[in-house]
Amino acid sequence: MSFSRPSKAFARWGIKIIPPESLSLLIDIINTETKDAFQDDASDIIVLLEEAKEKISL
Secondary structure: OOOOOOOOHHHHOOOOOOOHHHHHHHHHHHHHHOOHHHHHHHHHHHHHHHHHHHHHOO
16 A cells, blocks of 8 residues: 555555445446446456455355
8 A cells, every 4th residue: 555646446445345245236337337448457356356256155
């Protein structure tokens, strides 16, 4: 974490607690609302959210 440059979105406040029932919706929102220039960055969070979704459905 760096205080020398301001962060945006998820990075702004650090750790996030996302209710399990919201994971699919959040993934859909990120996929549809992320601008093309940021798709590579968005894919990292999508991978993490998909992993979380798999773990809770075990």
